[in-house]
Every structure is written in C-alpha cells, then in structure tokens.
Amino acid sequence: MAAYIFRRVLLMITLLFMLSVAVFFLFNMLPGDPARLTCGKACTPDLIEANRKRLGYDQPVLVQYQNFVGGIFFGRTFSADSPEPIKCEAPCLGYSFSRHEEVMSLITRAAPVTFWLAVGAFIIWLTVGISLGIFAALRRGRWQDRLTLGISLVGYSMPSFFIGLILYYFVVIQWKLLDKPEYVSPFEDLGKFLATMILPWIVLAVLYAAFYMRLTRNQVLEVLNDDYVRTARAKGLPERTVVVKHALRAGLTPIVTSAGLDLAGLLGGAIISENIFNLPGLGSLAVDSITKSDLPIITGLTLLTASLIIVANLVVDLLYAVIDPRVRLT
Amino acid sequence: MVRTRTWSLRAAAGLCITSVMLTACSGNTPASQAPGSSTGVTPTTGGEATPDTGGAKPGGTIFVLTQAEQWDQVDPQRVYTGEDLAFFGGTIMRALTAYKFSPDATEGTSLVPDMATDLGTATDAGKTWSFTLRDGLTWQDGSEVTCDDIKYGVSRTFATTVINQGPTYAIQYLDIPGPSDADTKAGYLSSYHGPYDKDNAAGQAAFDKAVVCDGKTITFHLNAAHGDFNYTVTLGFGAVPKAADTGETYGTVAPYVMSNGPYKVESYTTGNGGKMTLVRNENWNADSDPYRKAYPDKWEVQFGIDPKILDQRIMEGSGDDATAIQYGQIQPENLGVIFQDTETTNADFEGRAISGFDPYSRYYWIDVNKVKNVKIRQAMAVALDREAIRLNIGGAFAGDFADGAIKPNIGADYAPTGLWDSFFGKEIPNTGDTELAKQLIQESGEPAPTLTFNFADTPTNQKTAAIIIDSLGKAGITVKPAAIEPGQYYSVVFDAKKAGDFGTGGWGADWPNASTVIPPLFTQKGGWDLAKLDDASVNAAVDAAFAELDRGKQAADWQAINKQSAEQMWHIPTFFGLSQTIAGPKVGPIYRWSAYGSWPYGEMYVKE
C-alpha cells in the first residue's frame, strides 16, 4: 500500500510536470500577445515591446518556463523597478499584473469559498441522489419510481443558471426570504454563511442529484439481479439487509468513482453558481482571467485543477481498494 | 437565447411592467411622454434629462453595482476608462481641470477649474501652459496638496516599466527628448525614466525643465503647440504624494490611493463579492472644491454581480438597492421592460433609467494596404446591410447609424459627413445598395475580391459575420470569417501578419476634441490605426490641425479629415453607440454625463 501510494505520488508529480510544460507552451502558442494586454487604449508598438521585455515575454519560452518553475521552488521578484518591488515567496505561481496580486494569494483566497460550495453541494446531492435512487429502484415501475424519474429528468434538463436566477429572483429579490448573498467564512458567522450558501448549494446539487439518482437507480437495479444478491435472498436475509448490505455495497463502487471525480471537478470552481450568487471562488476567478487572457492566473489555476483531479483519482483508487477486496493496489 | 427570453418574460410578469400591462399596473402615474433633451447635439439623450436637484441633500450611501470583478486601475496615472475616470474624479482623485456636471451634452463637456484656479494660461503660442493651485487643497492625512505632488504624479507616467495601461499624453506632449535605443530596449518611451530610476540624471533634468513648480504655479513646457492641453490634464495628470507611492501596487492594496477628494478609500477587495468602500475624507476642504457636491456619506461599489441579477435588483429597487446605480449596461432583454423607445422610459421607471450616447463609435476597419482600391472599400461599405447588423446587436437601443469617425457627442468637432445621404449622389439605404456596390466594383477595374473578416468570437459577432458574408456576397465580394478569441482580439488584429483584411473595431474620444479621435485612428500617433494608414498628406493635415489654436478653425480641420476618412473609407463607420443604464428610485440626478458617457458621480445624491 505505502509503496503503491509512493509510486502514485511520483506519477502525479511527473504528470503535473508534464502538464505544466504543456500548459505553458500551449498558452504561449496562442495567437494573442500577453504584452499587449498590459497597455491600455493608446498603445504604441514601442510600449508593447517595452512591456514584453519587462514581463519577460521576450525571452525564449524555455527560459520563461525556467523562471516559472524556479518561482515555485525559490520565489521570484516582480516589478523590480518599483519603489516597492513585489517579492513573491515560494511557492510562487506568478503575479497577475492586471489584478496587482500574486496568483498564489488569489488562489488561496478563492479556494475556501469553492471548497465550501463544492463540499456542501456534494453532501446534498449524494444524500438526495442516492436515497432517491434506491427508493426508485426498489419501487421500479411503480408510480413512485416514475415520479422520481420525472423529477430527476426535470432537474437534469434545467440549466443551472436558470435555476440559479429563478431562485435568486424569487427567494432574494421578490420574497426577501434571504439576504443578498455575501460570503463569510463559516467560522466567522455560521448563520450568515448558511444563508448565503444554501441557494448555491441547491443550484449545484439539483443537477448532480438528478444524475446520481439515475446512476444509483440503475446500479441498484443492476446489482439486484446479480447472483450474490440472489444468494443473499436464498439465505433468508430480510430484504432491507439484502438491499443495503449486499446490493448497495457492490452497486456503489461506480458511484464512488463518479463522485470523487465530480467533486474534484467542482473544487476547480463552479462557475455559474459562483457568478450568480456572487461568491468569490475559483470558478469566477478562472472565467475572469480567461476573458482577460491573464496568463499567470490561468496557468496557476490549470495546474491546481489538474492536481485536484489527479489527487481525486488517487483517492478514488484507494477507496476502491477499501470497498472491493478484489482490487489490488500494485 | 430561448432561455434568456424565458427569464425576461418571467421577470416582466413578476414586476408587472410590460407595456401591455402598464395601465393596469401603474394606475396613479400615467406614462408622461417626456421628450429627451433636444439640444441638437445629442439627439438621442433620452429619458429624464432634466436633473431633479430639488431632492439633493447630504447623507446616505450610494451603491454602485457592477458585473466587473474589480476596477481596471485605481491609480491617478493609470485610470483610463470613462466611467472610472468619472467615478474617481468625482470622489477621490482631483485634477487641475474637470468637466462641468450637466445633463446638456455641450455643457457637460465644457471645462471648469478643479484644483487650478482657472482653466490655465497658454503662452508661447500654446507650447507652454501654466496652472495655479487653489488655496486649501489637502490630502486625506491633512497635509497640503503641493505643486510637487502633481509634478511627481506626472513623472510616474514615464516609469513605463512600472506604471502601465494608463494614458501616455504626458510622454507624448511634454518637451522631453525621446528615448534612445538603450532607453527603448529597457522599456522606456522617453529619455526620462520616471521617478523610480535613480540613475537617470539627464532625463530627470529634462523633466524638471519641462515641468516647473513655482510656489503654487505649475508650468508645463510642451514639444508642440497644443491648444487643448487644459483638457489633456484631466487624463493622467493627477497628484500623488511621493511618500505614499508604492509603485506597481499603488491604489490596489492598503493603504490604497491617497485621496485629495471629498472621500477616501476605506477598503477594497476584488472578485465576486468584492467591494470598494469610500467614506468621507474629514480633511477635505469644501472651500477648496466648489466643483464636487459630496452629498452621500458613503459610496459602496459591489463587484462581480451577475448582470441579470444586477438588473433585477435595481429594477426592484428595494432596501439598499433603492440607492443603487448600475455601472454597465441594462441587459437587452430588460430594455423593452424599462423603455418604450430610446427616448422614453416606461412609467414605472420614469426618472430612473437613461438611454444615451456611450463614448464609443463602432466601425469596421479596413487594412488599406491590403484593400488598396478605394472603390472596392466603398463597395464594401455600400453593400453592407447595416440595418440587419444593428438589429442583431440590439436594434435602435444599440446605436445610431454613424456617418464618420467623429461622434456627435464630442460637440463642435462633429459635422455630418453626408456619407450615406449625398456622397454617392443618392441616399444609401440602411439595408445596403447591392447594385451600387456592383457598379463600384466595376469602376474599380478589379475583379470582385475575396476578403478575410476578423471578429472577436462571440455569438453576436458570429451572427454579424453571417450578415456581412451575406450582404457583401450579394455584391459579389466573398468574405471569409476569421474568428479570434475575445481576449486575444486586439493583439491579433494589430499584428499585420496575423490580421485579416477588415474587422470589427471601436473607439471613444479621450476628451471633447477630435484630436483624440482622428490621430489615433488614422495616423501612427496613438496606436489605434487598425487601417494601417500612414499617409503623408493625412499626417500633415493632422499636424496642422494640432497646431491650430483657434478652436473653431481646428474643428473645421477635424471635420474635413473626418469627411475624407468616410469618403476614402479608411474604415466603414457603422454605429454611434448608445447605452442604457438604470438607478434605484432614491438616487439622483439621473442623466448621462456627456464628458464620460457616465453617471455624474460628483453631484449624485440620495433622495428622501
């Protein structure tokens, strides 16, 4: 096990390294000119050229990459000419000249918001999705099943931004049941935190819950026909035990995979919910940076999201081994 | 699109304000057909143009709601967006001169003294300008705003390796030798390197000669005559106390900008949920500032608000949103709910919404080196179905049809060019004149060309491209679309090697003088010459107009070049942009300040 994890971590570092190279070179191959973005409306070719040099974009991509990686391990200094140069301590993911802030501090500021958003929604959608899925599977073909399936279809086909806007409009603006969302840390003001997060959680959870409901239902229906479930019944086990202990345990493995990766994806930012509910998370940071072609932030976020997904993959694989003894981690 | 539509219908039903339901809903207030102010210069300044100053009183908080995640810049040398200039100018950043607050387009672009006692004195045939500072100017820490603070601020513009993205008029206009090759290589645009380079004695000496402080009088020596230099000083000539300057991060991190206006920055966070809070600056001396009214006690700018929610909040206008104003534009689907037409608001929003010129003119640039034949360029313009394109971008609310580069809201420099009425000997319909286009191609003596069209890759632009392909295609011109990532658009089209033959563009004047329109667009000065035009006669005409100190004659010069630009079709003028904004019911005055196409922040107030 330890050797396995060690190897996986090594692999992860290699992957991240390759990814950072890919991201770096890919973004550098884009037709745009990052230097142009640093100068405003009245831009002269001289000014663009000057800025290109100042930001180091005139150097070969390889050198730029070296600087970037060097920054991660040893830190860097930006805007050396300034009366107060910016010392970006290691691990330094770069400095955004359009936001006048270090990428690392931008990310560490936005990450908790997205974390709470994703985890809260995750808990809701797993609870609701899985229990409804089991419920529907056990009442397969009956009206309860059809109703649940119908609801999930609606949830599934409603675009998040639509649900988000509707909820915001009615709950906040029209009925004034909740205050305007304004993110606070749960450790600071739990009540306000919950009041702010409940709608975005619902918006995010609706789509996923619908998906997990269907996934669970299909899984349970499938395993209920499996031989070992028949064996469990043949032993005379109560139906409850048959479903929960025998069928679900086996049926949940694909759900675990799916859930792990979905959560990791969301931790990279939930763009629509963050924007509608004005949450300063990673998703809105990413969108804004992409619109502005803010290369340092995009690079940092891409690496972060990729790391999350790689870590999630590892966790899912480890979980798999815990759930299914046939899986050997070698 | 369908989804968006659904939302707007729901919203409309909820608020009960569609035109059909108007009578049923509003009851007490019949829709008064208040005409827009018809000053002649701004035919489409709509809504309630007359400021209702009766309700003005000190106190309260005005909330500024914006979709943007942050200010572009918060630095006197770097702020360069109309609305931002208006906001900061009205609250924390004073300049030597400023524009008068007025709903009238011409008055709103007229100059008044701010930190200076008057509008400045030009000597040496417009090559030397002096301004005298008022008494009692103070920083938020109580210290005096000195001539040296202004001089230091101006010097920062030269530190192009630290202070970027701002206006560069100081570098262009001040009498300081240009950069050597070594300077250029080091990233400087002048032989002076700004205040941060300590090993630039010669440059510093040149700057000290160009900008001279004598007690309360600051004198600027220019490299050429600039009759409108007192307008120039509204852009990037703000004061910064040397001790407070942190360079790159000045303004964006605590303790933020050192204010010399009636407010000061209490806090600033960016991103979704970010806020900038301005509170009263106790050290501001009202006697030294007859310009700013400073009514509200507090300003709170809220960032990262979803544009649809932003509209709904202000339309609802309850709670804090009663004193909120929109920074940005009303979403297209709400325009029909708020306005009857571009000049009249619906009763429920009377006195709350405005429709008027934004600062920008839209056009399609044509690379004159790639499309050399003027007849072909004219054929392109004539064939264009401008009506369909305008419909696609929002119809009449999006803009008026443009007849040149200079926009009417600039004031005296605008004169109709007659491009679409008379130039071709007949009126060109807004839907295009295919036959005339074919005839022009024939007259060109060239075969109908195949051209590449550049546009930022957005859904609206994609539809526009389809209309262009279609309408130019009817005249025999084949158009190949070349979409560019929105964030990359300008960096691609400015690169002649990567750019296509023509594409979308837009430009707004920096101050009410076409000197900030014609030269950047059609000469190498100012760097927005998408037409890639570098014509000796045009350059000479522009230099002559610059040198003309008689404002009337200068206006005529600009008008002539503008007419020429339309006739020679260096770019195809399409629309003079309009935009619509809304405010909560308890904030005023409600008008579009023509100086920046913005709210008149400096005289806004919270109503009873």
Add this chain to the structure above:
Amino acid sequence: MRQPDSLRVDQRAEAGPYLSVSNLVVKFPSEDGIVNAVEGVNFSVTRGKTLAIVGESGSGKSVTALAIMGLVNRKSAKVTGEVWLDGEELVEKPDSGIRKLRGNKMAMIFQDPMSSLHPFYRVGAQLSEAARTHRKISKKAAREEAIEMLSRVGIPAPRRRVDDYPHQLSGGMRQRVMIAMALINSPALLIADEPTTALDVTVQAQIIDLIGQLQSEFNTAVVIITHDLGIVADIADEVAVMYAGRIVEHASTERLYASPEMPYTLGLLASIPRMDRETNRLDPIRGNPPSPLRHPDGCVFHPRCKYTDRVPNRACFEVRPELLESERNHLVRCHIPAEERRRIATSVLGAGTGGGAAIATAGAGGTGPAAPVGGPA
C-alpha cells in the same frame, strides 16, 4: 385447488415426502407476451432421497427451483399451484413467512459459485451471516460454526480460509463454501441448481460426491437440477425430465436409464458418451426448444420428434399428451403407444437397454413419482 386439510396431517408424518409440488405454474408477463416458464409441474421428495430434474436450458427447471424457494419475484411473475414444505404451503404464504424458511428449512446452491458469493465479504462473514439470520447465536459461535462447516465440506485449513475473500479460492473451493453456507442451518431440503456446470470436469465428481455424502449425514431431501443426465446417475434416486415447462418423463434413476420411453429422454441419453455401447455416435436432438412465449400445439416436443408418424390422426400435432403411468412409478408424456416406445428405445440405445450395467444407482426403492394430486396436468 386446495388440498384437503386431512392430507396435511399425513404430510407431516415421518414417512411422507418433505417437499411436495403440485400443479406448479409460473408465468412472467412481458412486453412480448406471457412467458410460460413452468406449466403444471408435480413431484415430491422425501428426506434422504434425491430427485434430479433434467432438461435443457429454458425447460423451466431453474424457475421451478426458484419458485419453490420463493425467489421468483411475485411482482413480476404469477405463481399458482401448491408447494408443500414440511406441511406448510408456500405459494400462498407471505414473503416474510417464506423468508424464515429460506436458508433454514430449505437451502439452495447455484451454478456459478464465483458470482454467487458476494465478492466484497470474507467467506466466514457470509457463512456466519446465514447462521445468525435464523438463529440467535453470538458472532463468535457463528464463526466457529462456519469453520466447522468449512471443514466438513472438505476445505483444508478452514481456520485460515475462513478469512479469505471468495476471489482467493479456487472454483471447487468456492462451491464447497456455497454448500457449507447452504447447510449451516441443517436444512431438510437442499436444492442444487447446476452445481457443477461452472466447474472443472475433475472437480465436478468431487462436488457431486460431497453432496451425496452430506445428504446422508444430514438426512436431507435433495433436488439436483442439471442439463446433464450423466452427472446425476450416481446420486439421484429419481429423475424427472423437463421439457418446455412440463415434466415429460419421471421414473426411478435405474428405470429411466434402463428403459427410457419418451423420445426426448432418448435423445438426452443418446447424447451421453458411453463406454459400454458399441456405437460411439453422439446423437443430439435436432432443432431448438420452443419459445416460452408460444408453445406449439399438440405435444410440445413434436417439432423435434422423429416419431410423430407412429401416431395416427396427427395426434402429436393437435392433442396435448398427459403425463401418464406407463408402468408402475414410471410416468411418460407421449402419444406413441407404450410398446412402440420401447421398441424405439431399444433401436436407439441398442444392447445397453435393459442392462443398465454402466449405471450404478443407489437402490430404487422407497420414493416413486408422485401421482398427480390435483388431477390431470
């Protein structure tokens, strides 16, 4: 039709059959029509005896077994007829009542031990779960019982194996575990559904032997379901041959092997390779079994029967034959006259007929095929 109450008392008697199935019908409504899986099956088994139900896949033999166990989903299937287990009727019994019998009085083992054991639980846990479901014993005691059972089914080092996962065992070992699990509550009825099909040929005989050995130890009534007549010769006391949801021939093992009468049985026997026969020719039955959605008119076997011409008036094509006593304790469902049937058997099976020398059977006394209780099938 219900059995008279007086008979119930009889069936509780020691000598009576432990399991008695009468006129069992199972239908599955489906989108394509009604699937007639079992169409009136009658048989009974006494403790200590073994009944083999033989037939091709789709003949309804497994559904019969599942119906007895109450493992046919009553929401999706229609089960009628009567199943008597130790004096209790099961078809009318609520699910909860049958559940208490399953794994307790009656147990079942399945074809594929790999998929029938839960892959995520240790074998010990699966065994003790079976014990603890029906008896109030401690976890520790159940575990000890599990080890004891593993040892009895011939698993070496059971104390170590008890903590293995199913995937760590060989195929034969897994089936031994299944058997141990089935027998942990000492059921009086064991149904083995193709217990050796998924196993290696060398292991098959061991498992059959094991079942036989445990049967005598526990005095169990055993129903073995198989498609392979060869495998049951050693263990079964009686054989019932099923075709298209019906029993077509039912006799003592000795009798059935020695003088089969139904042409389908002949076909099954002819396809067993036998050392004692001169002709080594395998003679499989031509054609395929009928679709359970639509059984043919007349004798359900007629489309595959070579001898329909031996019956006058096209009876094979038009009249459903009854399961009738040909000789004592030998039931046959066939229109061909008995004499003619025996002639055909002799010609097909040759010299072996009547001798049965190659087939060792454990004494044929005691149990005979149950006469139809509820009237004609």
